[in-house]
Amino acid sequence: MALDRRIIFVLIFAATALPLLFPVNLPITPSPRVRAAFETVDKQPPGTYVLMSLDYEPDIKAELQPMSIAVLRHCFRKGLKPVVLTLYPAAPGLVERALAIASAAEGKKRNEDFVFLGYKSGSQSVILGLGESIRTMFPTDFWGTPLNKIPMMKGKNSYADFPLVINLSGSAIADYYIRIAATRYQRPMVLGATAVMATDYYPYLSSGQILGLIGGMKGAAEYEKLMDITGDARRGMDAQSLIHVTIAILVLLGNFALFASGGLRPMGSGGSREGTGR
Amino acid sequence: MRNGPLLVTFAVGASLVAIFFIPHHKVQEAQSVLLDWANVVYAFALILGSLSLWASHQRKVFARAEGWIYSLVTLLALAFVTVAGTVQGVEEGTLVNKYYNMVNSPLASTMFALLAFFIASAAFRAFRARNAEATLLLGTAIVMMIGRVSIGEYLWHGFPPVTEWLLDVPNLAAKRAIALGIGLGAISTALKIILGIDRSYLGRS
Amino acid sequence: MNGFETWVAAILTICVFSFLYRDNPLYRFAEHLFVGSAAGYLLAVQYQNVIKPNVVERIAGGNMVAFIPLAMGILVLARLSDKATPVSRWAIAFYVGIYSGIAIPAYMQAQIFAQLADAVKPFEPGWHAINSVLILLGFLSVLAYFFFSAPHKGVHGFAARIGIWFLMIAFGASFGYTVMARASLLIDRVLFLLRDALHVLPPA
Numbered sequence: 141m142a143l144d145r146r147i148i149f150v151l152i153f154a155a156t157a158l159p160l161l162f163p164v165n166l167p168i169t170p171s172p173r174v175r176a177a178f179e180t181v182d183k184q185p186p187g188t189y190v191l192m193s194l195d196y197e198p199d200i201k202a203e204l205q206p207m208s209i210a211v212l213r214h215c216f217r218k219g220l221k222p223v224v225l226t227l228y229p230a231a232p233g234l235v236e237r238a239l240a241i242a243s244a245a246e247g248k249k250r251n252e253d254f255v256f257l258g259y260k261s262g263s264q265s266v267i268l269g270l271g272e273s274i275r276t277m278f279p280t281d282f283w284g285t286p287l288n289k290i291p292m293m294k295g296k297n298s299y300a301d302f303p304l305v306i307n308l309s310g311s312a313i314a315d316y317y318i319r320i321a322a323t324r325y326q327r328p329m330v331l332g333a334t335a336v337m338a339t340d341y342y343p344y345l346s347s348g349q350i351l352g353l354i355g356g357m358k359g360a361a362e363y364e365k366l367m368d369i370t371g372d373a374r375r376g377m378d379a380q381s382l383i384h385v386t387i388a389i390l391v392l393l394g395n396f397a398l399f400a401s402g403g404l405r406p407m408g409s410g411g412s413r414e415g416t417g418r
Numbered sequence: 419m420r421n422g423p424l425l426v427t428f429a430v431g432a433s434l435v436a437i438f439f440i441p442h443h444k445v446q447e448a449q450s451v452l453l454d455w456a457n458v459v460y461a462f463a464l465i466l467g468s469l470s471l472w473a474s475h476q477r478k479v480f481a482r483a484e485g486w487i488y489s490l491v492t493l494l495a496l497a498f499v500t501v502a503g504t505v506q507g508v509e510e511g512t513l514v515n516k517y518y519n520m521v522n523s524p525l526a527s528t529m530f531a532l533l534a535f536f537i538a539s540a541a542f543r544a545f546r547a548r549n550a551e552a553t554l555l556l557g558t559a560i561v562m563m564i565g566r567v568s569i570g571e572y573l574w575h576g577f578p579p580v581t582e583w584l585l586d587v588p589n590l591a592a593k594r595a596i597a598l599g600i601g602l603g604a605i606s607t608a609l610k611i612i613l614g615i616d617r618s619y620l621g622r623s
Numbered sequence: 624m625n626g627f628e629t630w631v632a633a634i635l636t637i638c639v640f641s642f643l644y645r646d647n648p649l650y651r652f653a654e655h656l657f658v659g660s661a662a663g664y665l666l667a668v669q670y671q672n673v674i675k676p677n678v679v680e681r682i683a684g685g686n687m688v689a690f691i692p693l694a695m696g697i698l699v700l701a702r703l704s705d706k707a708t709p710v711s712r713w714a715i716a717f718y719v720g721i722y723s724g725i726a727i728p729a730y731m732q733a734q735i736f737a738q739l740a741d742a743v744k745p746f747e748p749g750w751h752a753i754n755s756v757l758i759l760l761g762f763l764s765v766l767a768y769f770f771f772s773a774p775h776k777g778v779h780g781f782a783a784r785i786g787i788w789f790l791m792i793a794f795g796a797s798f799g800y801t802v803m804a805r806a807s808l809l810i811d812r813v814l815f816l817l818r819d820a821l822h823v824l825p826p827a
Binding site for chain 3: 200203262268320334343375
Binding site: 424427437458460489507508520523528530551556558560563583585588597599612620 | 635
């Protein structure tokens with residue numbers, strides 16, 4: 141079935157733009173894994189310190205920025221004390237914006253209700269270093285105030301002082317936090333990941349290395365639903381649905397056309413690979 | 419000429435493994451120092467990469483090769499951002515930060531957004547149920563695509579539990595085996611490197 | 624972003640999207656601009672966050688130990704010359720040794736022991752035991768498939784075939800989620816164009 145790919149591109153663009161222009165507001169039901177993430181944060185008593193690592197850049201902010209805002213607002217609503225950092229060089233601007241939006245919405249103040257440590261290069265080395273001394277990794281906060289001068293940071297210097305770690309990440313940094321913070325330092329951990337990565341982390345959910353998983357823009361929309369807020373994730377769900385339906389129909393059409401023309405004959409199973417015998 | 423570096427790899431690698439088991443704070447501080455040094459080496463490797471990028475585009479500009487004007491754009495952007503960022507910094511409010519929000523950020527996001535179009539086109543052209551396994555893959559993909567978004571739940575209330583089951587049972591089993599395989603492979607590769615069995619990272623002798 | 628910055632971002636977005644019609648000068652300009660800007664930004668960040676605090680400021684403060692990472696960094700730059708390339712091996716050996724050493728206990732603890740412990744736990748009670756059986760079956764059969772040191776014949780071959788089925792479901796799930804991820808990125812760009820650039824949608 142010959143179809144100019146530009147027609148497919150137009151269909152996809154229409155499937156994206158039309159629901160944004162004419163929203164239908166299809167229902168969103170939170171999945172068990174997002175609900176687990178929500179409940180892990182929700183059951184923390186007020187005053188609990190939470191270490192939040194927000195590790196994403198503009199190319200994946202579509203999925204993770206709404207997630208960050210929703211989770212930060214949740215922490216603020218519950219009276220938790222997030223200490224936020226980032227391991228991506230281009231993230232501080234995005235994280236600062238997320239903190240500004242969340243703190244304004246919930247009436248929270250910098251250095252009293254949250255601390256933003258800023259960016260530190262090194263990924264694994266920083267995550268390892270947080271187990272020993274936060275002040276060695278981050279002598280000051282993002283705005284240059286020494287940590288020793290921030291009352292909220294008094295007595296907080298390593299993973300041992302944080303009953304919960306939250307990592308929202310679009311890369312292998314999630315694996316580093318699982319290996320180091322969750323496994324080596326035994327910190328309860330909630331993970332937010334891009335949809336591309338999300339399916340890979342189900343084994344860690346089962347083993348208890350992570351307690352909840354927020355996957356992609358859909359996961360962010362579910363978290364917003366649980367929080368009863370409307371962010372860009374919920375706004376994008378109608379478009380997400382229509383794009384998926386469009387692609388599914390295209391795939392089925394392609395298979396149907398090929399089958400109907402006799403070009404696709406069921407060949408049975410493909411057979412497993414032979415081993416090398418070595 | 420390779421024995422010295424091999425000894426360095428062994429000494430450093432074995433030390434890092436040993437440090438894992440020694441919780442004394444002085445030992446952990448030594449680990450932090452070594453990791454900081456590794457970050458510096460990585461930073462210089464990026465400088466090397468950028469110098470290679472510069473050299474390759476400069477050759478095109480000087481030779482007036484086809485597309486040289488685009489190479490000039492690359493060189494100008496590289497020079498401007500590097501100099502401005504090094505001198506003034508990259509924090510919020512600096513010139514480079516404004517430039518990043520105006521240029522890098524939308525370009526990076528849009529390059530990735532193009533993938534949505536190409537994945538649709540590729541799926542239409544190539545995703546074929548040629549045999550039983552491919553049919554299973556195709557079927558699971560379609561169930562996931564429809565079932566995990568709002569419209570799936572709207573069409574049939576059974577979609578969400580089915581997709582949850584697919585993720586929690588067969589997907590979990592396969593991904594666990596893959597994770598175990600990756601872990602074993604990573605450990606064996608790391609051991610081979612530390613013990614000097616694998617020397618490919620040193621390049622040709 | 625102010626109005627001018629938004630419009631520049633919107634124009635560059637359209638330049639990249641123009642590739643969907645066909646390769647053209649606008650797209651090539653945007654692509655080359657991105658390459659140069661991204662490389663420059665990475666360099667600037669590495670200087671400000673790594674080289675300046677760990678080398679420049681420490682040496683300026685009299686810390687002579689900081690010459691060690693500086694020396695290793697300069698050894699890496701030796702790769703610019705074919706004759707001097709061999710000396711860069713010392714720095715590469717150090718870097719590779721560091722991350723090989725970190726990898727062994729980390730993978731062992733988080734991916735081997737933790738996952739094996741979860742794989743051999745008792746089955747869930749009641750009907751959930753079926754899921755537990757399937758997970759164990761899938762885990763073992765996928766491992767059987769990836770074991771290529773013996774031919775996939777007999778019982779091993781049968782187990783490998785079951786493993787393929789589990790892998791197909793896992794990859795189908797991954798494909799579905801990948802589509803979701805790519806669609807999200809497109810939604811974000813279209814939202815930016817409609818809301819921030821064209822003001823067709825109300826502000827967030």
